[in-house]
Amino acid sequence: MVKETVKHLNPYVPEVTLTELKQRYGLDRLVRLSANENAFGTSADVVKALDSWHYADANLYPDSNAEQLRSLISTRFNLNPDNLIFGNGLDELIELLSRVILSPGDEVLEPATTFSEYQLHAQIEGAKLRPIDLDDSGRINLAAFMREVNDKTKLVWICNPNNPTGTFIAPEAIEKFMADLPTTVTVVVDEAYIEFTGEKKASVIQLTKRYPNLVVLRTFSKVYGLANFRIGYAACTGPLIAYLQAARLPYNLSTFAEIAAKAAFSDTDFIDQVVDTVISERKKWEHFLMKSGLLFYDSAANFIFFQVKGGDADGLYEYLLKNGYLVRNGLRAGWLRITIGKPEDNQAVQDLIAAFLTK
Numbered sequence: 001m002v003k004e005t006v007k008h009l010n011p012y013v014p015e016v017t018l019t020e021l022k023q024r025y026g027l028d029r030l031v032r033l034s035a036n037e038n039a040f041g042t043s044a045d046v047v048k049a050l051d052s053w054h055y056a057d058a059n060l061y062p063d064s065n066a067e068q069l070r071s072l073i074s075t076r077f078n079l080n081p082d083n084l085i086f087g088n089g090l091d092e093l094i095e096l097l098s099r100v101i102l103s104p105g106d107e108v109l110e111p112a113t114t115f116s117e118y119q120l121h122a123q124i125e126g127a128k129l130r131p132i133d134l135d136d137s138g139r140i141n142l143a144a145f146m147r148e149v150n151d152k153t154k155l156v157w158i159c160n161p162n163n164p165t166g167t168f169i170a171p172e173a174i175e176k177f178m179a180d181l182p183t184t185v186t187v188v189v190d191e192a193y194i195e196f197t198g199e200k201k202a203s204v205i206q207l208t209k210r211y212p213n214l215v216v217l218r219t220f221s222k223v224y225g226l227a228n229f230r231i232g233y234a235a236c237t238g239p240l241i242a243y244l245q246a247a248r249l250p251y252n253l254s255t256f257a258e259i260a261a262k263a264a265f266s267d268t269d270f271i272d273q274v275v276d277t278v279i280s281e282r283k284k285w286e287h288f289l290m291k292s293g294l295l296f297y298d299s300a301a302n303f304i305f306f307q308v309k310g311g312d313a314d315g316l317y318e319y320l321l322k323n324g325y326l327v328r329n330g331l332r333a334g335w336l337r338i339t340i341g342k343p344e345d346n347q348a349v350q351d352l353i354a355a356f357l358t359k
């Protein structure tokens with residue numbers, strides 16, 4: 001009835017609603033620090049822009065090309081507007097890239113610990129997934145990737161900063177990797193969290209102009225605080241962009257989403273403020289984890305991945321949940337990932353962890 005490849009999938013497990021969890025645990029307040037959402041909401045300009053939407057247009061299909069948003073983004077990044085493709089979140093673009101590029105038997109390289117959707121879609125397309133170990137500091141090891149490239153390799157996923165480790169590799173390393181790689185291999189650099197590096201030159205988006213086999217992914221779900229609106233985009237050049245456009249759904253971005261994204265993208269003050277706060281809170285988290293003797297990876301993102309002393313990640317997860325904080329468990333045995341939240345919540349979670357460790 002269904003194709004073989006979908007019979008044994010490990011589907012992505014979406015977040016349980018906060019309402020349901022609150023009921024289950026009898027909580028009045030529950031803060032979600034498990035999905036790497038923006039703890040500071042979104043720009044106030046988004047609300048204003050949406051309020052002025054002409055609701056009488058609800059019966060009309062949206063602009064299939066999201067021309068206004070396309071123009072804003074391509075101008076800021078000095079890209080050709082035709083070299084952008086939008087998706088219903090990056091989720092849709094990850095699916096589309098896998099669908100367009102992969103055939104059964106092709107090989108896909110990805111970091112051994114990374115965002116699970118690369119694997120899911122490789123499996124659906126019948127491709128063979130080859131996870132490549134991270135180095136000892138939890139960083140993506142491009143030299144190890146290069147060693148595994150062969151005639152069957154079609155797609156390489158580089159998540160930078162990597163989810164869930166938060167680790168970041170320099171754009172120069174990716175540039176060298178591109179220069180050495182056969183052009184028959186497509187490299188996708190998922191930059192969902194790139195803004196949180198705080199570095200203006202962290203992205204490799206400009207390299208798409210030189211390498212037609214490079215795709216760079218960006219999203220409005222993280223620093224722009226619009227996860228609910230589902231807006232992501234890819235930058236790439238060459239024949240691939242036309243193939244992706246031909247295979248995508250025609251109306252995958254609602255006008256509502258486009259209006260929200262335009263407003264969020266234009267409010268650079270809000271973004272700068274969020275990034276500054278996340279970076280200063282991240283330093284406090286690192287200080288706390290170091291002081292507590294907990295192993296963690298250097299994060300350049302809005303989350304931090306650490307090992308629970310004694311390995312009781314399930315116990316700490318439950319303890320935090322019962323005390324009103326949902327974090328991410330199950331990504332690696334004995335480890336938890338925590339989204340960097342508001343300062344008062346970070347402090348409260350750190351106090352809870354300290355109390356749990358002395359129990």
Ligand SMILES: Cc1ncc(COP(=O)(O)O)c(C=O)c1O
Pocket residue numbers: 035036088089090091092115159163190192219220221227230231232
């Ligand atoms: C690395 C990475 N890529 C892509 C996504 C999906 O993002 P979107 O909300 O744009 O679908 C996520 C979501 O958490 C992510 O962590």
